[in-house]
Amino acid sequence: MAIERLDKLLASQGIGSRKEVSRLIRDGRVKVNETVQQRPEYKVDPQQDTMAVDGEPIRFQRYLYLMMNKPRGVVSASRDPKCPTVIDLVPSQWRRRGLFPAGRLDKDTEGLLIITDDGEFAHQMLSPKKKIYKLYEAKVKGTVGDKEIAQFQEGIVFADGVQCLPAELTVVERGEATVAQVKICEGKFHQVKKMFLAVGCEVIQLKRLKIGELLLDTQLNPGECREIVEIERKLALGQAISTK
Ligand code: URA
Numbered sequence: 001m002a003i004e005r006l007d008k009l010l011a012s013q014g015i016g017s018r019k020e021v022s023r024l025i026r027d028g029r030v031k032v033n034e035t036v037q038q039r040p041e042y043k044v045d046p047q048q049d050t051m052a053v054d055g056e057p058i059r060f061q062r063y064l065y066l067m068m069n070k071p072r073g074v075v076s077a078s079r080d081p082k083c084p085t086v087i088d089l090v091p092s093q094w095r096r097r098g099l100f101p102a103g104r105l106d107k108d109t110e111g112l113l114i115i116t117d118d119g120e121f122a123h124q125m126l127s128p129k130k131k132i133y134k135l136y137e138a139k140v141k142g143t144v145g146d147k148e149i150a151q152f153q154e155g156i157v158f159a160d161g162v163q164c165l166p167a168e169l170t171v172v173e174r175g176e177a178t179v180a181q182v183k184i185c186e187g188k189f190h191q192v193k194k195m196f197l198a199v200g201c202e203v204i205q206l207k208r209l210k211i212g213e214l215l216l217d218t219q220l221n222p223g224e225c226r227e228i229v230e231i232e233r234k235l236a237l238g239q240a241i242s243t244k
Contacts, residue, residue, distance in 0.1 A: 006032065007040035010051070013058055014096035029054050063118035065233055066094060067214075068101075070113040071222035076104040086113060089223050102126060103187060103211075111136075111208035112216035114236060115225065124237055125211065131185040132238045135210035136192050137172070142201035144171050144178045152182065156195045164188065164195060177204060212238035 004012075010021040010030070022040040024030055030037055031052045032044055044051065046060040068086060070076065075083045078100045086101050102114040102122035116122060125132055152169035165186055173179035178201070182192055193203045209216050214235040220226060228236075 003043045003045050005040065006030065006037060006042045006044050006051075009044055009046060009060075010053070010058070012096065013060065014064075014094065015053060015058070024053060031055075063121070064094060064096060064099065064116060065118065065121070065228045066090065066099075066115040066225045067217060067220070067228045067232070068113045068115055068225035069216060069220035069222050070105050070110055070208075072108050072110050074223075075107050076101040076113060083107070086115060090115060090225060094225070094227070105208060106190065106193075106206070109206040109208065110222055111206075112211055112214070113208070114211065114228070121233065121237075126187065128186060130238070132212045132236075133183050133185045133210070134187070134208060135181060135183050137179065137181050137207045137209055138192055138196060138203050139177050139179050139205035140196050140201040140203050141177055142196075143174075144169065144180050144199075144201060148199045148201070151199050152195065156198045158194050158198055162188065164191070167195065181209070212236045213240065 007018055007022045007025060010016070010024070011018045015021050016024065025040045026038055028036050028038055032042065032049055034050070051058040051060070068089070070086055073084070074089060075085050077085050078087050079085060087099055090099060096117065098117035099115055100117070100122070102116055103126055105111065105113055114125070124130060149169045152167045155166045156164045158164070165184070168183040170181045171178060172181055182195070184191060188194070192206055196203050212235055214228075214232055217226065
């Protein structure tokens with residue numbers, strides 16, 4: 001990363017707003033390379049210089065990547081005038097400007113969501129050209145059998161004529177309701193719900209389990225998140241990781 005103003009850099013790391021970090025700097029609470037630095041405009045090189053606030057070293061991260069187990073009832077947006085958003089659920093240690101959900105889950109859908117401030121990464125993950133698979137588990141009203149599996153395989157056509165790419169449908173549990181997993185590589189609006197609707201089934205619960213090769217961490221309760229590491233980012237881009 002290029003040389004940056006000290007106040008801008010600290011603000012980018014979620015230390016506080018530009019105004020708040022300027023105050024910290026002027027108050028002598030910030031050290032650069034072990035020396036107190038009281039000028040907010042002082043230029044630092046995040047690759048070379050060490051920084052500390054109140055003696056706490058700042059671990060510089062150009063971008064942040066979080067895995068969230070999205071709960072039902074919140075919207076996948078950065079801001080919403082009426083509803084709590086997934087960004088409202090991000091704990092304060094990870095709050096920083098520019099965070100957004102990479103992709104969208106409906107308000108009543110739960111499961112794996114990646115939150116980041118890296119637009120290029122999100123673009124790679126979401127670009128229809130990349131055909132990155134997403135795995136969902138759906139609880140549906142109605143029966144799912146070989147006929148529906150074949151229809152998904154052929155490519156569902158919505159009532160409005162929109163054609164979907166072939167998708168893999170697997171039945172996990174049969175009972176009063178059916179639990180099925182569906183693997184798709186596109187992200188049309190309400191896609192999974194509309195695909196089931198096209199074969200006469202109503203989705204009553206929907207959860208995303210996987211993006212590319214990245215699985216939802218089962219340790220995360222709904223609403224919780226954790227950072228993801230580089231290997232996991234590659235998995236989310238569908239890249240196979242060699243374990244050798
Ligand atoms: N398909 C849907 O119908 N809803 C989602 O939230 C995601 C995929």
